[in-house]
Amino acid sequence: MKLTIIAAVANHNVIGNENRLIWHMPADLKRFKNITMGHTLIMGRKTFQSIGKPLPGRNTIVVTRQEDFDSQGCLKASSFNDAINIVKDEKEVFVAGGAEIYEQAIKSYYSRKMFITRIFADFEGDSFFPDIDSEKWELIERNDYEPDDKNAYPYAFFVYKRKIGRPKKNP
Ligand SMILES: NC(=O)c1ccc[n+]([C@@H]2O[C@H](COP(=O)([O-])OP(=O)(O)OC[C@H]3O[C@@H](n4cnc5c(N)ncnc54)[C@H](OP(=O)(O)O)[C@@H]3O)[C@@H](O)[C@H]2O)c1
Known part of the structure; x- marks a missing residue:
């Protein structure tokens, strides 16, 4: 099983504010849908x-410490490692945020790839993507796009692959 992280990240690593996405970028939503369709997503309760x-x-796995959280029929995991245990027989599973979950995923042995949409604009935010360590992650693809009538900001699709020398398996 391998985990693939997928996120949209604005300048200064902003990913959200007051528990919502700040921008409306249909090109990113479309990419997210195309890449994740038919797979399992792991996401934080928020x-x-x-x-x-x-x-x-x-399929969605919601990570929460709340035993009684109503996950609307989705699977629940009591920790990030618990989520990994649930999906251990799948080939590729996507980590869809938010900040707390990305922070744990980027350090995980199982995370091998990241699809990052960079949105080149400044936003007020309170949730951030972790810094991407170029010693550990190699940028293998980058495609840049100008704003258009549907997408207000310049953006780029990045793909990163974990370099050799993966972190140790989660305990
Ligand atoms: N731009 C993007 O691509 C993108 C993608 C996703 C989200 N976002 C944004 O990110 C923000 C949300 O991020 P966030 O960091 O505040 O929240 P989050 O990561 O979505 O969820 C945090 C919650 O997950 C649970 N959790 C996290 N680690 C856990 C662990 N090890 N064990 C058990 N439960 C754990 C806890 O839930 P309980 O409190 O229920 O225990 C915690 O409060 C929003 O603004 C959202 O719009 C952006």
């Missing part, structure tokens, strides 16, 4: 609540 419902065509 991100799940911010989306408000399970995303169609994908």
